[in-house]
Amino acid sequence: MKKVYTGKTKNVYELENGNYMLEFKDDVTGENGVFDPGANTVGLSIEGIGKSNLKMSVHFFEILKAASIKTHYVSADLENGTMEVLPAKVFGHGLEVICRMKATGSFIRRYGDYIEDGTPLDAYVETTFKNDAKGDPLVTEDGLIALGVMSAEQYDSMRALTKKIARVVADELSKHGMELWDIKFEFGYNGDEVILIDEIASGNMRVYKDGKIVDPMDMGKFLFA
Amino acid sequence: MKKVYTGKTKNVYELENGNYMLEFKDDVTGENGVFDPGANTVGLSIEGIGKSNLKMSVHFFEILKAASIKTHYVSADLENGTMEVLPAKVFGHGLEVICRMKATGSFIRRYGDYIEDGTPLDAYVETTFKNDAKGDPLVTEDGLIALGVMSAEQYDSMRALTKKIARVVADELSKHGMELWDIKFEFGYNGDEVILIDEIASGNMRVYKDGKIVDPMDMGKFLFA
Numbered sequence A, B: 001m002k003k004v005y006t007g008k009t010k011n012v013y014e015l016e017n018g019n020y021m022l023e024f025k026d027d028v029t030g031e032n033g034v035f036d037p038g039a040n041t042v043g044l045s046i047e048g049i050g051k052s053n054l055k056m057s058v059h060f061f062e063i064l065k066a067a068s069i070k071t072h073y074v075s076a077d078l079e080n081g082t083m084e085v086l087p088a089k090v091f092g093h094g095l096e097v098i099c100r101m102k103a104t105g106s107f108i109r110r111y112g113d114y115i116e117d118g119t120p121l122d123a124y125v126e127t128t129f130k131n132d133a134k135g136d137p138l139v140t141e142d143g144l145i146a147l148g149v150m151s152a153e154q155y156d157s158m159r160a161l162t163k164k165i166a167r168v169v170a171d172e173l174s175k176h177g178m179e180l181w182d183i184k185f186e187f188g189y190n191g192d193e194v195i196l197i198d199e200i201a202s203g204n205m206r207v208y209k210d211g212k213i214v215d216p217m218d219m220g221k222f223l224f225a
Helices: A049-066 A106-111 A141-146 A152-175 A216-223 B049-066 B106-111 B141-146 B152-175 B216-223
Strands: A002-006 A010-014 A020-024 A027-031 A042-045 A073-077 A082-085 A095-102 A120-129 A179-190 A193-197 A205-209 B002-006 B010-014 B020-024 B027-031 B042-045 B073-077 B082-085 B095-102 B120-129 B179-190 B193-197 B205-209
Touching: A020 A049, A049 A073, A049 A082, A049 A152, A049 A216, A095 A152, A106 A120, A120 A152, A120 B141, A141 A152, A141 B120, A152 A179, A152 A193, B020 B049, B049 B073, B049 B082, B049 B152, B049 B216, B095 B152, B106 B120, B120 B152, B141 B152, B152 B179, B152 B193
Parallel strands: none
Antiparallel strands: A002 A010, A010 A020, A020 A082, A027 A042, A073 A082, A095 A120, A095 A179, A179 A193, A179 A205, B002 B010, B010 B020, B020 B082, B027 B042, B073 B082, B095 B120, B095 B179, B179 B193, B179 B205
């Protein structure tokens, strides 16, 4: 088993059957020890959060599977903290797709003179390049096409999938008294098909419960209560 | 005649017939005395550039009129450096629309790891909010709609007009041995109709001639040679 990538929160290994294996680590993104799903640095390490994220991802991937939404998820080993996934190419040097149900974070930093923090948004979708030095620059559909990162068809498919998946996640969270404010996805492609890759875990979303932000470590507790 | 706005490069007056009058000033944007059409500060003052910009704008507005592309332009007084324009509301607190024929400037600062400076682009269009403190943040079509700044129909109309007008300007410049790299427009609306407002002058575009960037003060010399 060959390690092909060392990420901020995951390591990736190549399997002999052509699939890949994700190893979930105990690191979450943030700054100065404070959790921030939009941050580019590992902010803190929390024992057990890797397996907790994997369990949560499997939970959501299974719900998506039941809803006939194909993802890269194949199977998981909760004991060892690993997930087997389909092969998929990432767009460009890595692209993040954000779906916002409520305006907050970088959306407010950019557009705060147009909208108040916490204003509902209709599953608004935006894409940013993974580039720590440039602060993850926003890129438009036209930009992605001009830069040769994806086709208009791939973008439209990715945008529609993002809205659909975010709504499935929001619905599931709301069953457990939680409200999804925003969520970050990664997509990959395999030929013409665009599929959700990476994870669906607390470190990639902002979730509120009873008017307070839910700590990523607490989310599983509420979800699996 | 009531002054209704004092801008970086223009003052705006209200006329009694319901139209407005733009007074072109001798200030151009830039930083530390160096011309930069993307800058947010007045970088330098050049005697006569106001009237030169007006003359150039009138030249381009007349070409657009001949091509049946409606703009806010009504008439001009070259002696006094003023232009009469139709009333139009600006989008939000001011929006800039950039059309890029070649990748350079902020496009490279954002996406330089995907594309080289000077690479041709197919009249790529992007929009930024006028907000000096936030460094003119990029905003997508979905963002403009989510923020209630414009409708999808208005965006599509503005994008198509931007490409059309940029190509008219590029064609005219190429007749005089110049090459348009990028250009910045402002649009306004009057009911359902979206029209080009502001100016079409050297301070709003990057133009090359014989492999060198054309100084805004020299452009008129080449254009009216």
